[in-house]
Amino acid sequence: MAEDPLSHPALDKAAGEEFLQEAFQIILEEAVRKGTDVKEKVCDWREPHDLQKILDLEMRSSGEPQQRVLELCRDVIHYSVKTCHPRFFNQLFSGLDPHALVGRMITETLNTSQYTYEIAPVFVLMEEVVLKKLRELIGWESGDGIFCPGGSLSNIYAMNVARYQRFPDSKRTGIWALPRLAVFTSQECHYSVKKGAAFLGIGTDNIYLVGVDERGKMIPADLEKQINKAKSEGACPFFVNATCGTTVLGAFDPLVDVADVCERHGAWFHVDAAWGGSALLSRRHRHLLRGIDRADSVAWNPHKMLMTGLQCSAFLLRDSSGLLQRCHCANATYLFQTDKFYDMAYDTGDKTIQCGRKVDCLKLWLMWKANGTEGLEKRVDRAFEFTRYLADEIKKREGFQLVIEPEFVNLCFWFVPPSLQGKQGCADYWERLGKVAPAIKERMMKKGSMMVGYQPLGSKVNFFRQVVTNPMVTKQDLDFFLDEIERLGTDL
Amino acid sequence: MAEDPLSHPALDKAAGEEFLQEAFQIILEEAVRKGTDVKEKVCDWREPHDLQKILDLEMRSSGEPQQRVLELCRDVIHYSVKTCHPRFFNQLFSGLDPHALVGRMITETLNTSQYTYEIAPVFVLMEEVVLKKLRELIGWESGDGIFCPGGSLSNIYAMNVARYQRFPDSKRTGIWALPRLAVFTSQECHYSVKKGAAFLGIGTDNIYLVGVDERGKMIPADLEKQINKAKSEGACPFFVNATCGTTVLGAFDPLVDVADVCERHGAWFHVDAAWGGSALLSRRHRHLLRGIDRADSVAWNPHKMLMTGLQCSAFLLRDSSGLLQRCHCANATYLFQTDKFYDMAYDTGDKTIQCGRKVDCLKLWLMWKANGTEGLEKRVDRAFEFTRYLADEIKKREGFQLVIEPEFVNLCFWFVPPSLQGKQGCADYWERLGKVAPAIKERMMKKGSMMVGYQPLGSKVNFFRQVVTNPMVTKQDLDFFLDEIERLGTDL
Numbered sequence: 001m002a003e004d005p006l007s008h009p010a011l012d013k014a015a016g017e018e019f020l021q022e023a024f025q026i027i028l029e030e031a032v033r034k035g036t037d038v039k040e041k042v043c044d045w046r047e048p049h050d051l052q053k054i055l056d057l058e059m060r061s062s063g064e065p066q067q068r069v070l071e072l073c074r075d076v077i078h079y080s081v082k083t084c085h086p087r088f089f090n091q092l093f094s095g096l097d098p099h100a101l102v103g104r105m106i107t108e109t110l111n112t113s114q115y116t117y118e119i120a121p122v123f124v125l126m127e128e129v130v131l132k133k134l135r136e137l138i139g140w141e142s143g144d145g146i147f148c149p150g151g152s153l154s155n156i157y158a159m160n161v162a163r164y165q166r167f168p169d170s171k172r173t174g175i176w177a178l179p180r181l182a183v184f185t186s187q188e189c190h191y192s193v194k195k196g197a198a199f200l201g202i203g204t205d206n207i208y209l210v211g212v213d214e215r216g217k218m219i220p221a222d223l224e225k226q227i228n229k230a231k232s233e234g235a236c237p238f239f240v241n242a243t244c245g246t247t248v249l250g251a252f253d254p255l256v257d258v259a260d261v262c263e264r265h266g267a268w269f270h271v272d273a274a275w276g277g278s279a280l281l282s283r284r285h286r287h288l289l290r291g292i293d294r295a296d297s298v299a300w301n302p303h304k305m306l307m308t309g310l311q312c313s314a315f316l317l318r319d320s321s322g323l324l325q326r327c328h329c330a331n332a333t334y335l336f337q338t339d340k341f342y343d344m345a346y347d348t349g350d351k352t353i354q355c356g357r358k359v360d361c362l363k364l365w366l367m368w369k370a371n372g373t374e375g376l377e378k379r380v381d382r383a384f385e386f387t388r389y390l391a392d393e394i395k396k397r398e399g400f401q402l403v404i405e406p407e408f409v410n411l412c413f414w415f416v417p418p419s420l421q422g423k424q425g426c427a428d429y430w431e432r433l434g435k436v437a438p439a440i441k442e443r444m445m446k447k448g449s450m451m452v453g454y455q456p457l458g459s460k461v462n463f464f465r466q467v468v469t470n471p472m473v474t475k476q477d478l479d480f481f482l483d484e485i486e487r488l489g490t491d492l
Numbered sequence: 493m494a495e496d497p498l499s500h501p502a503l504d505k506a507a508g509e510e511f512l513q514e515a516f517q518i519i520l521e522e523a524v525r526k527g528t529d530v531k532e533k534v535c536d537w538r539e540p541h542d543l544q545k546i547l548d549l550e551m552r553s554s555g556e557p558q559q560r561v562l563e564l565c566r567d568v569i570h571y572s573v574k575t576c577h578p579r580f581f582n583q584l585f586s587g588l589d590p591h592a593l594v595g596r597m598i599t600e601t602l603n604t605s606q607y608t609y610e611i612a613p614v615f616v617l618m619e620e621v622v623l624k625k626l627r628e629l630i631g632w633e634s635g636d637g638i639f640c641p642g643g644s645l646s647n648i649y650a651m652n653v654a655r656y657q658r659f660p661d662s663k664r665t666g667i668w669a670l671p672r673l674a675v676f677t678s679q680e681c682h683y684s685v686k687k688g689a690a691f692l693g694i695g696t697d698n699i700y701l702v703g704v705d706e707r708g709k710m711i712p713a714d715l716e717k718q719i720n721k722a723k724s725e726g727a728c729p730f731f732v733n734a735t736c737g738t739t740v741l742g743a744f745d746p747l748v749d750v751a752d753v754c755e756r757h758g759a760w761f762h763v764d765a766a767w768g769g770s771a772l773l774s775r776r777h778r779h780l781l782r783g784i785d786r787a788d789s790v791a792w793n794p795h796k797m798l799m800t801g802l803q804c805s806a807f808l809l810r811d812s813s814g815l816l817q818r819c820h821c822a823n824a825t826y827l828f829q830t831d832k833f834y835d836m837a838y839d840t841g842d843k844t845i846q847c848g849r850k851v852d853c854l855k856l857w858l859m860w861k862a863n864g865t866e867g868l869e870k871r872v873d874r875a876f877e878f879t880r881y882l883a884d885e886i887k888k889r890e891g892f893q894l895v896i897e898p899e900f901v902n903l904c905f906w907f908v909p910p911s912l913q914g915k916q917g918c919a920d921y922w923e924r925l926g927k928v929a930p931a932i933k934e935r936m937m938k939k940g941s942m943m944v945g946y947q948p949l950g951s952k953v954n955f956f957r958q959v960v961t962n963p964m965v966t967k968q969d970l971d972f973f974l975d976e977i978e979r980l981g982t983d984l
Contacts, residue, residue: 010963016590098508149641174695201693203666372555471502
């Protein structure tokens with residue numbers, strides 16, 4: 001008689017460990033070592049249909065042998081973009097911090113959910129400490145908060161909490177009986193404000209776009225004007241979103257003045273500092289966020305400038321009365337029992353609309369422990385210095401033109417190829433210039449030499465937006481960056 | 493003159509790699525090896541204030557030395573719950589699949605965001621393949637979908653897409669001009685339906701709770717009754733949520749009959765199969781979800797039964813006309829440029845309300861590659877067999893009483909200590925029984941011998957809900973599980 005298979009584990013522990021060891025060495029070699037090596041490509045680019053052929057993506061009835069699975073790991077890494085590469089300037093995140101990475105690996109291995117103390121004792125306490133630290137940098141002595149899966153959701157949470165605070169019954173009744181709710185934000189704000197208004201049932205038409213000055217900063221007088229306009233149209237101005245570090249230009253709205261307007265009109269004051277929040281770590285540059293302590297809520301993504309790895313998005317609240325919990329709670333009795341043997345105030349999971357929630361605090365905490373606040377400050381300052389360096393270099397070089405003088409670490413510029421230099425007066429100048437960045441981008445992608453983003457903005461045609469946050473970057477990489485753009489674009 | 497610090501990287505690559513190597517060995521030893529060893533504790537339990545003292549959580553100005561950081565890693569792992577332990581039965585997820593873990597580690601190391609082909613070429617293609625595979629198991633030949641940070645958000649997405657499909661203008665105008673929207677779900681549904689109705693501005697009062705039978709399954713006739721009631725009250729019944737695998741009892745709503753009702757009333761038919769969806773992998777048990785192919789949308793969390801690791805939550809749609817994209821898009825020009833050099837249909841990021849989105853497909857894909865569909869099927873079948881085994885053992889043992897005969901892998905039971913046996917007639921019997929599970933839970937946590945959840949449900953006082961999904965579990969662990977409950981509760 002065959003032995004009962006249930007008497008034996010159905011996973012081979014030793015084989016599993018061996019696979020982990022082998023795969024980890026592949027990760028180290030292919031992703032960490034080669035990924036940060038300037039002699040390697042940022043990405044070995046393939047068109048979708050070619051990549052589909054190269055990668056054997058099909059999921060079959062039978063499993064593949066261990067060695068084949070290791071090869072697949074190699075392929076996945078090889079054809080992926082190396083966001084840790086010193087010549088990757090495409091996103092608001094880049095680089096690879098080994099301490100944060102270890103934090104993420106521990107998180108993945110322990111694989112727990114951040115909703116109750118009993119299942120995540122270390123992380124419930126740790127999240128509290130980390131959020132407190134971020135609040136201190138904002139300038140709040142008390143408050144509340146939670147890590148969200150992304151800054152978009154943090155902004156959407158803010159809008160929902162603001163609505164609940166003003167109209168607590170709407171959680172039960174819906175918003176039919178409420179006046180039309182009006183949201184105020186600048187035209188340079190992140191698109192999640194739009195997504196949020198749609199998602200929460202408020203509607204994108206009820207967003208009043210506030211004008212910006214030539215630097216992309218919200219004009220407080222126009223905010224006041226828009227609020228009065230909304231009021232005269234019978235709407236309820238309940239929520240103002242100010243941005244610290246707009247996505248493209250890196251602009252900071254004038255928070256003190258915006259706070260004054262909010263106060264006058266009793267509107268919730270939210271600051272989307274998803275990108276710019278990390279400047280609070282720099283004693284030299286934190287003045288950009290002056291007035292942030294007057295916000296009702298703040299979104300801040302340490303996974304951007306601070307390199308913790310996606311996601312690490314804090315939603316922070318000034319309120320310490322439990323508003324967040326009251327707004328989002330559903331009191332599920334199977335999870336948040338009221339007869340536990342420990343202090344149930346530690347079961348914080350009902351503050352979110354998620355149920356299972358990944359641990360996002362460990363990577364930031366471990367990196368902070370290893371580097372100290374001062375180490376992180378140095379990284380932030382370095383990013384500013386590099387931006388300054390590049391802006392100055394651009395001014396020295398023919399064919400490069402700043403879109404705007406940077407005050408943060410977004411460097412926006414056009415490359416004007418020789419064929420267009422001195423032709424600003426021509427009727428098709430801007431149209432032709434708008435095609436330069438996409439063409440250079442295509443060439444750099446296919447060559448794999450580096451990666452930087454471009455986009456149009458309002459009446460400004462396609463320009464590059466370069467961002468350095470990776471501390472592995474050196475001046476040599478930035479010189480290469482400008483040289484390479486010239487090389488790739490000189491014949492356009 | 494001091495050398496310019498910008499000419500050198502500010503991160504020591506060699507030291508970083510050494511740290512990664514050392515930390516990885518700690519992870520292997522403390523989390524993987526000890527974490528899956530029955531001779532070790534599931535958790536070395538400490539009260540919050542004690543744990544706060546043991547862990548040095550404070551984030552300081554100066555960084556700690558490397559060896560101290562490694563010690564901190566050890567401490568974090570040591571005092572955390574080992575959800576991979578063969579005696580961890582507390583959640584709907586457990587166990588540790590080495591292939592999924594490697595997928596997660598690659599994801600973390602590559603650290604990219606799943607929004608455009610240019611930044612995530614491998615993962616954009618891979619997500620498509622993985623979602624297609626899940627749709628095939630549902631029985632759909634075409635469709636759409638996206639990975640969400642959790643099943644709660646998948647359910648909330650469903651509600652939002654259903655609203656948009658019925659009232660597309662509401663994305664712009666908000667829901668003020670809409671009739672009152674009515675949501676239908678059973679009283680056993682996951683609490684995210686409630687959270688979603690509140691979040692989307694619909695309000696929890698507009699949820700009509702449908703009655704369930706004695707097994708916790710939605711009664712289709714009552715659904716019809718509730719829909720007619722809502723209509724007579726002037727509401728618009730736009731969304732029906734059926735559950736496959738309720739959280740506590742593991743009940744499956746009768747999908748075919750619910751589909752008929754939805755069809756008759758033109759309501760969106762969503763199936764929350766976050767928990768039960770993985771039964772689709774089992775030829776023997778997939779009948780539990782008969783009719784799921786008639787759903788308009790499905791939520792399915794492979795991170796639960798299939799052990800991919802948090803989060804891996806698929807939101808799947810039958811629609812293939814681009815409804816998801818139209819519902820959620822904001823067309824940010826800095827990210828979703830329309831003048832790219834590759835087919836921009838591969839830029840799928842605007843299907844979500846997130847901007848940056850973690851890669852959630854790789855871990856499932858790699859695990860599937862290694863095990864094949866058949867390997868995963870075996871795991872699912874094994875979980876069913878274990879549940880059967882435990883249910884039979886419980887019937888044999890004095891003092892154990894099933895709450896309900898299991899049809900899925902939730903095993904719900906009371907332990908009746910000797911002092912209460914034969915006292916069912918006593919006035920305080922149920923009150924006293926309700927205190928047994930919390931008391932046993934406290935003891936097992938403090939001893940660290942195992943972990944299982946309890947909760948009340950309706951008129952039923954606190955009972956245990958045991959779930960086995962970890963293939964490392966053996967019959968011996970389950971025998972230990974019952975013995976240990978007896979040992980811990982016999983004097984109560």
